[in-house]
Amino acid sequence: MLNLRLYTAPLTRTLLLIALVLGGVNSFASTIRRVEVVPIEARTLGRDIQAVGTLTARDSVVLRAEVAGRIVALNFQEGQEVKQGQIVVQLDDSMADAQVQQAQANLRLTDSQLRRAGQLANQGFISAQAKDEASSKHAVQQAELRLAKVQLDKTQIRAPFTGIAGLKMISVGDYVSPGAELVNIEDIHSLSVDFSVPEQYLAGLKVGMPVSLRLDAFPGEVRMGELSVISPQVDTAARTIRLRARVDNQDGSLRPGLFVRVGLQMGTEQALMVPETALAPAGQQQYIYLVKDGKVSRREITIGVRRDAWVQVIGEALQAGDAVIVSGLQKITDGSPVDVQQMLDVQQQEP
Secondary structure (H helix, E strand, C coil): CHHHHHHHHHHHHHHHHHHHHHHHHHHHHHHCEEEEEEECEEEEEEEEEEEEEEEEEEEEEEEECCCCEEEEEECCCCCCEECCCCEEEEECCHHHHHHHHHHHHHHHHHHHHHHHHHHHHHHCCCCHHHHHHHHHHHHHHHHHHHHHHHHHHCCEEECCCCEEECCCCCCCCCEECCCCEEEEEEEEEEEEEEEEEEHHHHHHCCCCCEEEEEECCCCCCEEEEEEEEEEEEEECCCCEEEEEEEEECCCCCCCCCCEEEEEEEEEEEEEEEEEHHHCEEECCEEEEEEEECCEEEEEEEEEEEEECCEEEEECCCCCCCCEEEEECHHHCCCCCEEEEEEECCHHHHCC
């Protein structure tokens, strides 16, 4: 009985040692996480600024009456072109015309009196003061004639520029007072769009830069324009700068007031891109996990622009081709060993 125990004791210790070794191997194997990776990709990105705005006419005006009077003629058609200088609305000018004729008659009288006073003064029959008074009366009548002609001219409301007449707000026979709105005129051959961009882009802004416009009213269509004005002042509340772009509208299809989405091309830059599934946020920071020599390497990064489910990453010691983990992020930690099961095709990550 004693001999049996002597033989079985070493055997038991050996079996226990083998079990411990095998258990440790299995435990170590279970800590190696299986992950999928893609290479970090280097791309050339266009630096586009996106903004929104509203189309406005290059020139826009609401014609108003400057003098009171009754409308006797409307010389335009709604929605049709009017030429610069064209009489758009004609007010009754009978009173103003009579005032011009009266002023002309008074001027002729004072002109005759001035000539007679000059002759008499030369002959010594009247004093120099009497001659000066005649000259003053003549000058007053000249001013009265100019004033009467101005009042007559104001009975003709003319187009200040070539444009499209809007909806009329009056009719023939209406009596209008000074300041009454008559009709609006819009020059739509060239339109403008005002929009704002963050102030950090100021250094890269140049007059003449190309601008793309997309309109909800014309789905799928892109209109091109150019940056025409950069505001000299920054909005201190919003920290933005106001810009204005011009867009050609010779076909007349666009209209002031349309909502537009503006794209401003700021040039190109080289960027490192990873799929959005590679991002691992933690509080206010963003991280990605690389695989280096079979182990996880956690890297803090800054996010840049996004393009079709890919995102630009900015960080130290990142290179194109580095293997970034895109699955199993919740089960890994910095420095843990991993088993790369599959190098995913980059095209599979793109939509």
